[in-house]
Amino acid sequence: MEIAQVRRKCFISYHHEDEREVHQFIQKFDHVRDIFIARGIGAGMPGDVLNSNNRDYIMRRVRALYLGNSTVTIVMVGKCTWARRYVDWEIASTLRDDVRNKRGGLLGIVLPSAVNSPKAPPRLKDNLESGYAEWYHYPTSAAQLSRMIETAYSAREELKPKNDRLLFSYNRECRP
Numbered sequence: 001m002e003i004a005q006v007r008r009k010c011f012i013s014y015h016h017e018d019e020r021e022v023h024q025f026i027q028k029f030d031h032v033r034d035i036f037i038a039r040g041i042g043a044g045m046p047g048d049v050l051n052s053n054n055r056d057y058i059m060r061r062v063r064a065l066y067l068g069n070s071t072v073t074i075v076m077v078g079k080c081t082w083a084r085r086y087v088d089w090e091i092a093s094t095l096r097d098d099v100r101n102k103r104g105g106l107l108g109i110v111l112p113s114a115v116n117s118p119k120a121p122p123r124l125k126d127n128l129e130s131g132y133a134e135w136y137h138y139p140t141s142a143a144q145l146s147r148m149i150e151t152a153y154s155a156r157e158e159l160k161p162k163n164d165r166l167l168f169s170y171n172r173e174c175r176p
Contacts, residue, residue, distance in 0.1 A: 008149050010036040011070040011104070013090040018078035021111045025076065025138075035142050036149055039070050058167060062093040063101050070094075072105040072152045075124055079114045080174035082121045088168040091123045095132075095163040103161060105152030106133040126162040133161075 014022045026038045073094040081087055097103035106127055110118040120128060127133035132155055139145040
């Protein structure tokens with residue numbers, strides 16, 4: 001008897017310039033049974049969705065409004081993803097463990113367009129170095145993606161993330 005795999009709710013974090021590649025990723029894998037349920041914001045996000053400098057408020061609102069009940073955040077790493085404040089906020093919110101939401105697992109996947117010069121967002125890099133997150137090249141199969149997601153999901157219970165970096169107040173200048 002085969003045991004059914006749990007389909008994880010994954011928040012997809014990315015820079016809007018990579019939206020075409022991210023949608024291709026979702027189309028390729030979201031329809032595959034038992035892999036993941038994709039959640040994301042999309043490119044239509046206005047500039048100041050959260051007009052505040054209060055870190056706790058920002059993290060609560062990002063988690064409540066955008067990450068919802070996801071259990072793993074997949075950071076789709078393009079050439080300038082590292083420089084985006086909303087990506088930083090999404091990662092920080094994923095790592096926050098509070099009364100309403102447990103912290104999520106975290107992983108980075110390098111998009112094909114960035115394979116020659118990938119650069120992790122600083123908060124993701126902190127967690128790659130601590131062992132909380134993993135870094136992967138674009139998956140070649142549904143089974144490979146499933147293993148990536150399950151590794152991130154398991155780490156959220158077994159390891160403590162690093163989330164003490166100040167939040168980005170603005171986007172960084174990106175020179176890919």
